[in-house]
Amino acid sequence: MKTAICSVIILLVLLMAMGLRAQEYQFSTESKKAHKLYKKAEEAYLAGEADQSREYLLKSIREDTTFTEAYLLLGDIYLDIDQQVKAEEAYRQAVDIDPDFFPHAYYLLGNIQLALKKYPEAEESFKAYLEFPDLKTVTRRKVQQILQNIRFRAEAYRNPVPFEPVRLGDSINTAGDEYINALSTDEAFLFFTRRIKIAENRGRRSTVKRSCMPVGWTLPGPMCMN
Secondary structure, X not given: OOOOOOXXXXXXXXXXXXXXXXXXXXXXXXXXHHHHHHHHHHHHHHOXXXXXXXXXXHHHHHHOOOOHHHHHHHHHHHHHOOOHHHHHHHHHHHHHHOOOXXXXXXXXXXXXXXXXXXXXXXXHHHHXXXXXXXXXXXXXXXXXXXXXXXXXXXXXXXXXXXXXXXXXXXOOOOOOEEEEEEEOOOOOEEEEEEEOOOOOEEEEEEEOOOOOOOOOXXXXXXXXXX
């Protein structure tokens, strides 16, 4: 399943939708060999042959190291196969060659850097994306929120706080999947959900004691439906 946006392919489709025929589109390369290899890569990619497409693109880039479209599609492929470091390198090459060619590359680059915990680099990529004036309002707000989250994460990593989790014991921590923990306002009960063998989610609660935790019991309906 493809997870990346097919940057260059979508760009070409949009251009054709606006009346620009594919043969009139001017690729960023003047190398006929690089262009021919790129077209083969594009066909292989659309056919689901990611490895073959990648090989064509690498050969294309060797023919012309400034072929922006080739780097963008290569980034898409690496993102599809979850090779984020290589995807970052490919998108970075594309925006370094031509910063204005495909603005969305900055968004893709920023998300990859965020996943890699490269917070300063991610911040710079998202800031660069916001420099483009034609962004939709909803997109601009989303990126601004991402930037706020990046700054918070970076600050939290720079200033860690002591955290020593304590296991509650076998009465709560069973072989089942327990999650969504919450304390009652008087701190007398711990509420949680346990996924049991028949794949049902059942809300449970347990009385909080000083040094022990009794076995949780199922909450009555409608909070828990059998």
